[in-house]
Amino acid sequence: MKRWKRVLITGSLLTTAFTAGVYAEDVLQRVDAYLRPDFNVVLDGKQIQLESPTLVYADKTYLSLKELGNLLGASVIWKDVNKTIYINSRINPEQQVVEKDQSIEEFKFRNPYSIKVNYLGAEYPLMLAYADEGTGVRNNLIYYRLSDVRKMGIDTNGLKQSKEKLTGALYISEPEMKKRLKQMPTPIYKGSERYVVSGEINTNKINALQNHVKESASNRTDDIQFTNIPIMIEKIGTENMYEYLFYQTRTSSKFTISHYVTTMLILTKMEEKLVDGSDGYTVNSYGWTDLDDKLEREVTRIEDEARKAKEEEAIRQASKK
Secondary structure (H helix, E strand, O other): OOOOOEEEEEOOOOOOOOOOOOOOHHHOOEEEEEEEOOOOEEEOOEEEOOOOOEEEEOOEEEOOHHHHHHHOOEEEEEEHHHOEEEEEEOOOOOOOOOOOOOOOEEEEEEEEEEEEEEEOOEEEEEEEEEEEEOOOOOOOOOEEEHHHHHHOOOOOOOOOOEEEOOOOOEEEEHHHHOOOOOOOOEEEOOOOOOOEEEOOOOHHHHHHHHHHHHHOOEEEEOOEEEEEEEEEEEEOOOOOEEEEEEEEEEEOOOOEEEEEEEEEEEEEEOOOOOOOOOOOEEEEEEEEEEHHHHHHHHHHHHHHHHHHHHHHHHHHHHHHO
């Protein structure tokens, strides 16, 4: 008689290809299960071979959710931040199936900056950053913002993507990018500005935005000194409206705090023309958002919801006794 391999499993039975994460001891449950590589799986009349062997527990069979979902044309994504598996049906034939190595990891960027680059003879704005946390270890890999890369005409299909926690933007690491780059982008430096005004070609509008950045680089309110380092200004569809991302340090006699901040900049055309007869613009800022504080509040909200759900479950279990 053949003896099948018995395995001890601690925690909920995760039938996906994702990491289970770290759970508190009072949530864990130890069970005996069996790996059955002799089990066959037939899909639409065709036998298939899964990477993970079939698991049998309590007379029930468990298959890899991610593998099976992809074979059935569904997108299966594991998000460690809220311990949730997302299963999305394919609605349109053009919709891509997320492959086994395409689960999106999250990271918080470090030292983000924007530059103009030359790629295959044309100039493009590009946001770059390093990973501070979330990718397993702090590393010195450069990450390219996906929206900028696509504007450069680079095919990104199948490349592993990473989601930046503060902005929600998707990025691709340089090793992944090198799989598709026909040549390395060459940085273009013009003048003393070390950031990009993206999507705007009107010189007077760019000058007005750059003057606003210089004027707001340092200011003081009561006992707090504010210092702002520009990262990128990006036109956002509506005429004369831009998103401004910068790194702000707040210093007082009691503390020093550095956070990433975004604000909306709106240009208004001046009634009088400039000396050369062209249009001049004034700049106003609206909707100041501290991205680090926003992320911290979201993490706290998720933790509170998880704790509340755990307490409610404990009450339900107690009521059954």
